[in-house]
Amino acid sequence: MGIYEKALYTMNELFAKDCHFAMATVKDNTPSVRFVDTFFEDGSFYVVTYSNSQKVRELEDNSQVSLCNEFYRFSGNAYNIGHPLLLENTEIREKLIKVFEPWYFAHNNENDENMCYVKIDLKEGFFYKDGIGYKVNFQLKEAKEFPFDLDIEPVV
Numbered sequence: 001m002g003i004y005e006k007a008l009y010t011m012n013e014l015f016a017k018d019c020h021f022a023m024a025t026v027k028d029n030t031p032s033v034r035f036v037d038t039f040f041e042d043g044s045f046y047v048v049t050y051s052n053s054q055k056v057r058e059l060e061d062n063s064q065v066s067l068c069n070e071f072y073r074f075s076g077n078a079y080n081i082g083h084p085l086l087l088e089n090t091e092i093r094e095k096l097i098k099v100f101e102p103w104y105f106a107h108n109n110e111n112d113e114n115m116c117y118v119k120i121d122l123k124e125g126f127f128y129k130d131g132i133g134y135k136v137n138f139q140l141k142e143a144k145e146f147p148f149d150l151d152i153e154p155v156v
Helices: 003-015 054-061 087-099
Strands: 019-027 030-041 044-050 064-069 072-082 115-129 132-137 142-147
Touching (some): 003 030, 003 115, 003 132, 030 054, 044 072, 072 087, 087 115
Antiparallel strands (some): 019 064, 030 044, 044 115, 064 072, 072 115, 115 132
């Protein structure tokens, strides 16, 4: 297994579940940040939201987004891939319902035509696990790995 494949395997271990990330969008050269629940699969993160939300309106004008969680960070392009009940969303819908099962239907109304999924195609990222850091270029399908020890101490 090459380093890029190992990095993707590690990302699946870390992020192929309900993960909270701060998601930054941009409007008129001004960043806007909010927390979202994400699910990672095949080099992309997915978010369940509404097409009339501020984040979706902003990414329609500028698809560039960043994600940050603890000391993990990613950048990419985000797209509204449509309503959950679209035929092309059947497979990802099943996964998102399962991953977000504790709250999916309590917080989302699939009868609302504005409900949608956002797919974030990754360009690059940094993450770590078990003392190894990974810097990944998803577009070139390249990754570097290196020893990484998180040694930041909290200020009391």
